[in-house]
Amino acid sequence: MAPARDVAVVSVAQTAQRRAAAGLSETEMIQPAIRAALDRIDASISDIGFTCSGSSDYLAGQAFSFVMTLDAVGAWPPISESHVEMDGAWALYEAWVKIQAGHADTALVFGYSKASPGDLPRVLTRQLDPYYYGPLWPDSVALAGLQARAMLDAGAITEEEMAAIAFRNRTAAADNPNAQLRGSASVEELLATPYVADPLRRHDCAPITDGGVAVILAADDHARRWSDRPAWIRGIDHRVDSHNLGARDLTRAPSIALAAEKAGATGTFDVAEVHAPFTHQERIVVDELGLAEGTTLNPSGGALAANPVMGAGLLRIAEVADRISAGTAGRGVAHATSGQLLQQNLVCVLEGE
Amino acid sequence: MSPAESDRTLSTMPTDVWSQPSVDVPDLGGVEQVQRITVPASMRYDYSPGLTQTRFLRALEEKRILGERTPGHEDVYVSHRGVDPVTGLPTTEEVEVGPHATITAFCVVHIGFGVNAPPTPFVSALFLPDGAAVSLYGTVGGISHEDVRIGMRVEPVWVDDADLTTSMENIRYWRPIDEPDVPAEQLKGHM
Numbered sequence: 001m002a003p004a005r006d007v008a009v010v011s012v013a014q015t016a017q018r019r020a021a022a023g024l025s026e027t028e029m030i031q032p033a034i035r036a037a038l039d040r041i042d043a044s045i046s047d048i049g050f051t052c053s054g055s056s057d058y059l060a061g062q063a064f065s066f067v068m069t070l071d072a073v074g075a076w077p078p079i080s081e082s083h084v085e086m087d088g089a090w091a092l093y094e095a096w097v098k099i100q101a102g103h104a105d106t107a108l109v110f111g112y113s114k115a116s117p118g119d120l121p122r123v124l125t126r127q128l129d130p131y132y133y134g135p136l137w138p139d140s141v142a143l144a145g146l147q148a149r150a151m152l153d154a155g156a157i158t159e160e161e162m163a164a165i166a167f168r169n170r171t172a173a174a175d176n177p178n179a180q181l182r183g184s185a186s187v188e189e190l191l192a193t194p195y196v197a198d199p200l201r202r203h204d205c206a207p208i209t210d211g212g213v214a215v216i217l218a219a220d221d222h223a224r225r226w227s228d229r230p231a232w233i234r235g236i237d238h239r240v241d242s243h244n245l246g247a248r249d250l251t252r253a254p255s256i257a258l259a260a261e262k263a264g265a266t267g268t269f270d271v272a273e274v275h276a277p278f279t280h281q282e283r284i285v286v287d288e289l290g291l292a293e294g295t296t297l298n299p300s301g302g303a304l305a306a307n308p309v310m311g312a313g314l315l316r317i318a319e320v321a322d323r324i325s326a327g328t329a330g331r332g333v334a335h336a337t338s339g340q341l342l343q344q345n346l347v348c349v350l351e352g353e
Numbered sequence: 354m355s356p357a358e359s360d361r362t363l364s365t366m367p368t369d370v371w372s373q374p375s376v377d378v379p380d381l382g383g384v385e386q387v388q389r390i391t392v393p394a395s396m397r398y399d400y401s402p403g404l405t406q407t408r409f410l411r412a413l414e415e416k417r418i419l420g421e422r423t424p425g426h427e428d429v430y431v432s433h434r435g436v437d438p439v440t441g442l443p444t445t446e447e448v449e450v451g452p453h454a455t456i457t458a459f460c461v462v463h464i465g466f467g468v469n470a471p472p473t474p475f476v477s478a479l480f481l482p483d484g485a486a487v488s489l490y491g492t493v494g495g496i497s498h499e500d501v502r503i504g505m506r507v508e509p510v511w512v513d514d515a516d517l518t519t520s521m522e523n524i525r526y527w528r529p530i531d532e533p534d535v536p537a538e539q540l541k542g543h544m
Contacts (some may be wrong), residue, residue: 119396
């Protein structure tokens with residue numbers, strides 16, 4: 001079913017993505033990105049109909065941390081606002097639904113985190129169910145190791161291919177001034193390094209990142225007023241697989257294929273940005289999306305070059321939109337994931353005029 | 354298009370995963386059943402208060418109350434997060450406020466909680482430092498709870514100099530000073 005309204009990404013801005021935004025509060029860290037996204041289209045918060053953010057108290061180590069970040073929006077007089085305890089890509093989805101329903105014409109969306117205050121692989125265990133997996137505290141890298149092992153055993157990937165994925169992403173990130181890891185050692189050198197969680201080596205894992213991204217959506221004429229070349233959202237959908245890891249075939253993520261089908265992510269794309277925090281997961285995402293050979297994949301370097309949790313998915317949409325608005329791509333697809341081992345997935349198709 | 358036509362089975366789980374296997378517990382005889390277990394869990398954070406809160410806390414260590422505002426804007430915020438919540442712009446101008454303040458709201462507490470709660474009844478209140486646009490939270494001392502009023506003028510009572518830290522607990526409580534009350538109309542917008 002075609003969306004009722006044409007909605008586009010009209011402005012994006014991101015913070016520098018770095019290992020630790022030392023000394024900054026979350027509010028101080030994300031404020032420049034929110035401001036830059038508004039300034040780029042010469043808008044103020046009074047021009048925005050709906051604001052939605054994605055972040056996590058577990059990362060901040062503080063209850064209701066997102067409320068404090070609203071200071072950076074300028075939330076007085078009162079604004080229409082919401083929050084998801086998920087990646088900002090899902091905040092964008094909520095804003096898109098709000099606009100489709102006619103409750104807003106414009107929206108500010110942002111996703112961010114400081115992962116540096118806590119022990120990220122342990123913090124992420126709190127995404128697991130509280131009865132069976134949660135009490136075992138299986139950290140995110142160990143779980144990803146199980147998934148990579150399942151893929152290796154199934155012949156779905158090799159360690160050399162995993163290293164090549166790391167090499168390609170981080171080499172692409174050399175041209176991305178906001179990326180955290182820019183450039184890579186050779187595949188041979190990567191394969192000579194020790195395992196951190198067999199069969200994962202350090203290069204197979206996304207870095208731990210502090211940072212965020214802000215995006216502005218607008219419908220119909222509002223989009224044309226703010227942008228000469230809006231990145232129109234032609235389709236967007238999100239689906240989940242079971243959170244019971246033992247009930248899943250870990251070498252697949254059928255929810256990606258389903259979301260892609262519902263979002264109309266078929267045919268060819270000039271550019272694809274996929275959210276794969278581990279090298280082997282990129283193979284799963286690309287296969288489930290059915291991306292054609294020759295699609296430019298993760299020109300930003302992807303999550304392997306910078307992985308601000310709660311922002312890295314929205315960042316994929318922002319990177320695709322940015323290229324469409326710049327005229328370097330005509331049609332693109334962005335993928336975002338949330339949860340453990342590609343459990344929840346969102347697919348967004350973007351296109352120029 | 355009906356939902357049934359536009360969608361397909363949501364679950365990708367194998368059939369029967371949701372069904373629970375029958376529980377096979379051996380006869381434990383007279384052993385008492387375990388009803389509950391406790392699994393301690395904790396996460397450690399190295400919290401960074403941020404640039405603005407750091408300046409505020411460092412000033413408290415010197416018995417000063419430091420606010421900030423956005424250049425060109427009037428309102429001084431105290432104990433905030435580095436951004437003017439009205440404009441969304443960074444607050445880069447430091448302004449010392451107080452130490453004298455005005456009570457803008459209060460509550461008589463009859464049920465204390467927390468390890469450091471004063472004996473009940475006590476008064477928790479919001480204190481608007483002179484020159485600030487927003488109030489700080491604390492407790493009132495040196496006066497019966499029945500005599501506390503909105504508009505009452507107060508000053509902070511600090512801990513001994515040797516005990517000063519980067520904490521709001523440097524202010525033990527706020528006590529009345531001999532000045533006339535501030536009329537409620539003047540507190541509009543600061544309540």
